[in-house]
Amino acid sequence: MSPAARKIVLPILAFALFIGLWELISVSLEIPVYLLPSPSAIWEGGAKLGTSLFTNTAVTLKTILLGFALSCAVGIPLGVLVSVNRLTSEAIYPLIVFLNAIPIISIAPILVVIFGTDETTRLIIVTLTAFFPIMVATATGIMDTPQEMLDLSRVAGAGPLTEILTIRLPHAVPFIFGGLRIGVTVAVIGAVVAEFVNANRGLGYLVTSSTAQFAIPTAMACVVMLAVVSVILYEAVNWTHRLLFGWSLRNDPGK
Amino acid sequence: MAMVPHLRPVDPAPSGAPQTLIELAHAGVTFRTRTGEDLTAVEDFNLRIQDGEIVSLVGPSGCGKSTVLRMLAGLQEPTNGDIWIGGGKRRRGFSEVAIVFQRPTLLPWLSVLKNVLYPVRALRRTTAADRARAQELLEMVGLGDMGGRMPHELSGGMQQRASIARSLILDPKILLMDEPFGALDALTREDMQLDLLDIHASTGKTILLVTHSINEAVLLSDRVAVMSARPGRLQELIDIDIPTPRTHETSAHPAFHDYTRRIRDNIFGPNARSHA
Numbered sequence: 001m002s003p004a005a006r007k008i009v010l011p012i013l014a015f016a017l018f019i020g021l022w023e024l025i026s027v028s029l030e031i032p033v034y035l036l037p038s039p040s041a042i043w044e045g046g047a048k049l050g051t052s053l054f055t056n057t058a059v060t061l062k063t064i065l066l067g068f069a070l071s072c073a074v075g076i077p078l079g080v081l082v083s084v085n086r087l088t089s090e091a092i093y094p095l096i097v098f099l100n101a102i103p104i105i106s107i108a109p110i111l112v113v114i115f116g117t118d119e120t121t122r123l124i125i126v127t128l129t130a131f132f133p134i135m136v137a138t139a140t141g142i143m144d145t146p147q148e149m150l151d152l153s154r155v156a157g158a159g160p161l162t163e164i165l166t167i168r169l170p171h172a173v174p175f176i177f178g179g180l181r182i183g184v185t186v187a188v189i190g191a192v193v194a195e196f197v198n199a200n201r202g203l204g205y206l207v208t209s210s211t212a213q214f215a216i217p218t219a220m221a222c223v224v225m226l227a228v229v230s231v232i233l234y235e236a237v238n239w240t241h242r243l244l245f246g247w248s249l250r251n252d253p254g255k
Numbered sequence: 256m257a258m259v260p261h262l263r264p265v266d267p268a269p270s271g272a273p274q275t276l277i278e279l280a281h282a283g284v285t286f287r288t289r290t291g292e293d294l295t296a297v298e299d300f301n302l303r304i305q306d307g308e309i310v311s312l313v314g315p316s317g318c319g320k321s322t323v324l325r326m327l328a329g330l331q332e333p334t335n336g337d338i339w340i341g342g343g344k345r346r347r348g349f350s351e352v353a354i355v356f357q358r359p360t361l362l363p364w365l366s367v368l369k370n371v372l373y374p375v376r377a378l379r380r381t382t383a384a385d386r387a388r389a390q391e392l393l394e395m396v397g398l399g400d401m402g403g404r405m406p407h408e409l410s411g412g413m414q415q416r417a418s419i420a421r422s423l424i425l426d427p428k429i430l431l432m433d434e435p436f437g438a439l440d441a442l443t444r445e446d447m448q449l450d451l452l453d454i455h456a457s458t459g460k461t462i463l464l465v466t467h468s469i470n471e472a473v474l475l476s477d478r479v480a481v482m483s484a485r486p487g488r489l490q491e492l493i494d495i496d497i498p499t500p501r502t503h504e505t506s507a508h509p510a511f512h513d514y515t516r517r518i519r520d521n522i523f524g525p526n527a528r529s530h531a
Contacts, residue, residue, distance in 0.1 A: 154372070248363070
C-alpha cells in the first residue's frame with residue numbers, strides 16, 4: 001500500500017475497530033444504556049432528534065463562528081499591542097492574564113445575570129474563552145520577527161505602523177494560525193458552556209436537557225456532533241492557512 | 256523610529272577634487288551592558304569616503320566593523336563624534352543609504368519583484384514606474400525572468416542578487432554591504448564579486464563593504480580600512496593601486512599579494528606572516 005493511501009486507510013480502520021469493539025462490549029456485557037450507550041444506540045438517539053439535530057447544530061455553529069470572529073478581532077490587535085510596545089505590554093498584559101485565569105465556567109452564570117439571556121452573553125463567553133491563545137500566538141509571532149527584517153524596514157524609512165503592517169504581522173502569520181487552530185477548538189467549548197448556562201436551543205442546550213431526562217444516547221449524539229463540528233472547524237482553519245498563506249508553511253532558507 | 260545620522264552638506268571641495276560623501280569624525284559607540292559596565296565597540300573612528308569609491312572595512316571579528324556600518328545606516332546612534340553624509344537632498348527614510356546584509360533577508364511572503372519594491376512600499380504606494388525600475392534592476396542582476404517567483408524558489412546566490420537589486424531601488428548614493436557574500440559558496444562568491452564591480456561601474460554608487468576576506472577586500476576596493484580589535488579603531492588606511500577593471504586575473508597581479516600580506520600583518524602582526 002502506498003504511504004498516501006495508508007495515511008487514509010489506517011485511521012479509518014482503527015476508527016472502525018474502535019466503534020466495533022465498543023459496540024461488542026456494550027452488547028455482550030449488557031451495559032445499561034444510561035451508563036454507556038452503544039454506538040448504535042447513540043445513532044438511534046441522534047435519529048430520534050431528526051432534523052432538529054441539524055437546526056440546533058446550526059444555532060451552535062453560528063455562536064461558535066461569531067464568537068471566534070470576535071476573538072480574532074480582539075485577540076490579534078491585543079497581541080500586537082502587548083508585543084510592540086513595552087509600555088502597553090507592562091500595563092495591560094497582567095490584566096489580560098488575570099482575565100484569562102478566571103475559569104470561564106465559574107463566571108458564565110454571572111455574565112448571564114449581567115448581560116441577559118440572549119446571544120450577546122453567549123458571544124461574550126466564547127470570546128473570553130478563545131481570544132487568549134490567539135493573542136499569545138500573535139504576540140509571540142510579532143516578537144519573533146528577525147532583527148534583519150526590522151533593520152531592512154528601518155533603513156528604508158518605514159514608520160512604526162508600516163513596520164507592523166508590512167513586516168511584523170506578515171511574519172507572525174504562521175504563529176497566528178497556530179493560535180487560531182487552538183482558538184477555534186476552544187471556541188467550541190466556550191459555545192457549549194454558554195449554552196449550558198443560558199440557552200433554549202443549540203447542541204449544548206440539547207446535551208443538558210437530554211441528560212436531565214436520562215436520554216443519554218441523545219445527549220451523546222449531540223456530543224458526537226460537537227466533536228464533528230470541532231474537527232471540521234479545525235480543518236477549515238488549516239485549509240484557510242494553506243489557501244491564503246501557503247508561503248508560510250515551508251521553512252524558508254533565505255530568511 | 257529610525258535613528259538618523261546628523262546630516263550636513265560637506266564643504267564643497269575645490270573643483271576637480273573628489274567630493275567627500277561620507278565623513279566619520281571621532282565617531283564612537285559605547286554600549287551599556289546588562290551588568291552596567293560600559294563596552295566600547297568603536298572608538299575615535301575617522302574616515303572620509305569619496306563619492307563613487309569602494310572602501311572595504313576589514314579587521315578581526317568583533318572589532319566593530321558592523322557597528323560602523325550600522326551607524327551609517329542610521330540603525331545605531333553614535334555615542335561620540337559625528338557622522339556626516341553630504342550631497343543630495345535628504346528624502347524621507349534617509350534613502351541616500353541602502354544596506355545589504357549577509358543573509359538575503361528577502362520577505363518570504365512577497366514575490367521577488369515585490370521584495371525589490373519593498374523599500375518603496377515602506378514609504379508610499381508603488382507606481383508603474385517603480386515596477387518598471389524594479390524589473391530593470393532584476394535584469395541588471397541577472398534575474399529578469401524571476402520577478403514572479405517566491406524567494407524560496409531561488410538559490411542562495413540568486414536571493415542575494417535580488418537583495419542587491421532591492422538595495423538599489425530607491426537609487427541611494429551609498430551602498431552599505433555587511434559581508435554580502437559571506438554566506439555563499441566559493442564559486443558563487445567569485446562570480447558575485449565581479450558582478451558587484453560591474454554594478455559599481457554602471458551605477459557609480461559609493462560602496463562601503465564589510466568583509467572577512469582580505470582577498471575580497473583587495474580585489475574589490477579602491478581603499479581598504481583596517482580596524483584594530485576592540486575597541487575598534489581605524490588602524491591603517493591602504494590605497495589599493497591596482498588598475499581597474501579588475502577581473503579573476505587581478506589576484507595574479509604582482510601587487511595583489513603585497514597588499515594582502517600588508518593587511519594580514521596589520522591584523523595579525525608581522526610575526527604571524529608565515530602562518531598567513
